[in-house]
Amino acid sequence: MKDLIVLLILLIIFSGCGNNFDLKKNVTGRQVKLINQDSVEVDYPSIIKDKVAVIGFIYTNCPDICPMTTHNMQLAEEKLDKDELNKVKFLLITFDPDRDTPSILTKFAAVREMDMDNWELVTGSNKNINTILDQFNVKAIHDDTTYNDKGLPNYFIIHTDRISLVDESGNLRKNYHGSTASPDELAEDIKSLL
Amino acid sequence: MKYFILLILFLFQSDGKITVKDPWMRPAPKSFNTAFYCTVINNGSKADTLYKAASNISDDVQIHETYKKGDLLGMRPVKDLIVAPQDSLVFKPGGYHIMLMNLNQEAVLNQKKMISLFFKTAGEVKVQASIGSSQ
Numbered sequence: 001m002k003d004l005i006v007l008l009i010l011l012i013i014f015s016g017c018g019n020n021f022d023l024k025k026n027v028t029g030r031q032v033k034l035i036n037q038d039s040v041e042v043d044y045p046s047i048i049k050d051k052v053a054v055i056g057f058i059y060t061n062c063p064d065i066c067p068m069t070t071h072n073m074q075l076a077e078e079k080l081d082k083d084e085l086n087k088v089k090f091l092l093i094t095f096d097p098d099r100d101t102p103s104i105l106t107k108f109a110a111v112r113e114m115d116m117d118n119w120e121l122v123t124g125s126n127k128n129i130n131t132i133l134d135q136f137n138v139k140a141i142h143d144d145t146t147y148n149d150k151g152l153p154n155y156f157i158i159h160t161d162r163i164s165l166v167d168e169s170g171n172l173r174k175n176y177h178g179s180t181a182s183p184d185e186l187a188e189d190i191k192s193l194l
Numbered sequence: 195m196k197y198f199i200l201l202i203l204f205l206f207q208s209d210g211k212i213t214v215k216d217p218w219m220r221p222a223p224k225s226f227n228t229a230f231y232c233t234v235i236n237n238g239s240k241a242d243t244l245y246k247a248a249s250n251i252s253d254d255v256q257i258h259e260t261y262k263k264g265d266l267l268g269m270r271p272v273k274d275l276i277v278a279p280q281d282s283l284v285f286k287p288g289g290y291h292i293m294l295m296n297l298n299q300e301a302v303l304n305q306k307k308m309i310s311l312f313f314k315t316a317g318e319v320k321v322q323a324s325i326g327s328s329q
Contacts (some may be wrong), residue, residue, distance in 0.1 A: 061227050062269070063291070064288065065267050159267060161267045
């Protein structure tokens with residue numbers, strides 16, 4: 001009887017191991033049209049269908065936080081082998097669609113030497129982008145617009161610092177602080193969902 | 195009292211011994227923004243103040259900080275940054291950075307670009323920054 005109790009306790013303890021995920025929220029309920037970096041109209045959630053999706057929320061005029069988020073995703077990507085990468089989609093969604101046109105997204109990807117077999121960057125109408133942001137509870141608030149000496153407008157965005165991990169069934173499983181996320185942890189979490 | 199304050203300010207002025215360590219900036223296409231990072235070291239016995247930055251690759255260079263507001267992160271310009279004597283001021287991702295806006299040329303990995311940092315006492319300190327990794 002004593003052995004049985006010990007066994008039960010061990011089973012309870014170890015049944016929790018291997019599962020790093022405290023979330024299971026479906027994020028594919030609302031379908032929206034987006035435009036990718038090649039100016040091709042794509043459909044969310046079809047673009048992440050049957051893949052483990054690593055989704056970063058960024059804007060390209062951000063020189064500090066958003067590049068760190070993107071870089072952490074790239075470092076996690078480097079820790080996956082070819083077979084694993086075939087099952088994963090790295091997706092960047094801009095929350096500044098007015099400025100982040102497809103050509104801007106293409107340049108953003110090129111300067112970071114992204115492997116476009118694994119990555120997709122998307123923009124879209126404000127309405128459709130906001131629909132996705134709502135699903136992931138990501139906030140992006142425009143700061144005041146300022147004008148430089150040449151009269152060119154500029155504004156920054158106060159935003160959620162986020163990478164989200166979504167499983168093959170379209171369930172959000174984990175959120176990370178994008179700029180400080182551990183690439184090792186992210187890569188391990190991706191692998192455990194494959 | 196006024197003379198006392200002036201005396202204190204005089205005593206704590208830098209003697210111009212500013213050095214810059216590990217200067218780098220992120221790659222960025224033309225017309226994009228990027229950020230420059232480094233460590234400013236004041237080897238002198240008096241404080242100095244960074245009040246401006248400039249570069250030939252951007253007409254709009256600002257001293258910025260990343261800040262947290264609740265769960266959100268944003269950026270904002272900051273004015274004078276004081277570097278205490280025998281101390282350093284660190285510009286790093288997620289903190290202080292020099293923001294170069296609307297680049298007039300591409301900043302490609304492994305290139306070098308010039309940045310000028312302007313101090314109240316040390317004057318202009320020219321720095322050659324490597325274009326480093328995106329982190």
